[in-house]
Amino acid sequence: MYDVIIIGGGPAGLNAAMLLGRSRRKVIVFDGGKPRNRWARRMNGFLTSDGAKPGEFIQKGREELVKYGVELKDLEVASATYSKGQFVVNDADGTVYHSRKLLLATGLKDILPEVEGLEAFYGKTVHHCPYCDGWESQDKAIAVYGKDRSGIGQALAMKNWSADVTLFTDGTDELQRNDLELLEANEVKVEKEKILRLEGEDGNLQHIVLQGGEKRAQQAMFFSEGTKQQSDLGEMLGCEFTSAGVIITRRLQQSNIPGLYVAGDAARDVQMVVVAAAEGAKAGVAINMELQQEDRKKVN
Numbered sequence: 001m002y003d004v005i006i007i008g009g010g011p012a013g014l015n016a017a018m019l020l021g022r023s024r025r026k027v028i029v030f031d032g033g034k035p036r037n038r039w040a041r042r043m044n045g046f047l048t049s050d051g052a053k054p055g056e057f058i059q060k061g062r063e064e065l066v067k068y069g070v071e072l073k074d075l076e077v078a079s080a081t082y083s084k085g086q087f088v089v090n091d092a093d094g095t096v097y098h099s100r101k102l103l104l105a106t107g108l109k110d111i112l113p114e115v116e117g118l119e120a121f122y123g124k125t126v127h128h129c130p131y132c133d134g135w136e137s138q139d140k141a142i143a144v145y146g147k148d149r150s151g152i153g154q155a156l157a158m159k160n161w162s163a164d165v166t167l168f169t170d171g172t173d174e175l176q177r178n179d180l181e182l183l184e185a186n187e188v189k190v191e192k193e194k195i196l197r198l199e200g201e202d203g204n205l206q207h208i209v210l211q212g213g214e215k216r217a218q219q220a221m222f223f224s225e226g227t228k229q230q231s232d233l234g235e236m237l238g239c240e241f242t243s244a245g246v247i248i249t250r251r252l253q254q255s256n257i258p259g260l261y262v263a264g265d266a267a268r269d270v271q272m273v274v275v276a277a278a279e280g281a282k283a284g285v286a287i288n289m290e291l292q293q294e295d296r297k298k299v300n
């Protein structure tokens with residue numbers, strides 16, 4: 001019986017493991033090895049680790065856990081249930097584990113625009129988060145991808161980083177007169193023609209090729225097509241979700257299921273590494289306090 005099983009070994013899961021390991025808890029972390037930012041060259045916006053390589057950051061975190069006796073298992077969890085005050089977890093090899101508390105830190109995955117060639121640039125010069133990659137794209141020719149009216153907000157926001165912003169609606173024509181006036185007033189260009197493919201070299205975007213064959217010189221692209229949970233364990237356990245598909249948690253990452261906590265991108269908040277790590281720390285403290293309460297001897 002583990003005190004805590006943590007599912008997900010990204011920044012949220014690892015930081016929770018650190019706090020729990022340091023609290024002398026018996027902890028195991030399962031990780032499927034697919035952190036959300038694995039496509040990215042660099043990880044920005046984390047004080048002291050700004051510009052770190054994502055894989056090296058995770059590896060350093062894992063090494064820091066060794067001295068606290070945290071077990072790390074590089075394996076997917078296939079199922080998790082809650083019954084009679086304990087969690088039962090099945091790993092992908094069919095081995096069964098039991099714990100008093102469970103932390104889901106399983107993250108999200110991004111829905112990518114369906115544009116030929118995009119994956120080669122994703123995390124290098126095609127991004128979804130201006131706070132992660134806006135600085136590196138400053139003063140470049142920035143394309144914003146958004147069908148219908150979905151890219152308006154992001155196109156206006158990107159003016160913060162560059163004067164040269166174009167909204168590509170990829171063959172859709174839903175922009176209204178007010179939208180066009182607003183975009184024009186803020187000097188955002190609009191391209192409605194369907195995109196054929198992206199072109200460039202070594203992850204560096206150079207052109208957006210339109211269906212008619214015309215090429216638009218662009219050096220970066222931003223999009224916001226939404227996200228999905230990376231695992232269905234939250235649903236399996238009966239968690240409550242927002243309409244955007246993230247798990248609803250209380251102040252210290254508690255879910256609606258007793259003893260089940262959720263931290264990082266899978267839960268509702270700003271989706272960045274530093275926030276995920278902080279939520280992991282909050283969950284670690286809250287879980288340890290709950291265990292302390294349960295184990296404390298009572299006097300009349």
Ligand SMILES: Cc1cc2nc3c(=O)[nH]c(=O)nc-3n(C[C@H](O)[C@H](O)[C@H](O)COP(=O)(O)OP(=O)(O)OC[C@H]3O[C@@H](n4cnc5c(N)ncnc54)[C@H](O)[C@@H]3O)c2cc1C
Nearest residue numbers: 008010011012032033034036037044077107264265272273
């Ligand atoms: C291209 C890109 C670039 C980014 N750049 C930045 C940046 O510069 N700065 C920044 O702060 N943020 C950045 N982010 C956001 C950042 O990646 C996330 O906020 C952060 O990774 C969230 O951490 P997490 O621990 O919640 O989840 P993740 O890091 O996604 O980790 C979740 C882990 O859980 C594992 N897992 C899932 N399901 C299971 C299962 N069933 N069993 C076992 N393991 C499982 C996964 O394999 C994964 O390793 C970027 C995101 C993307 C997509």
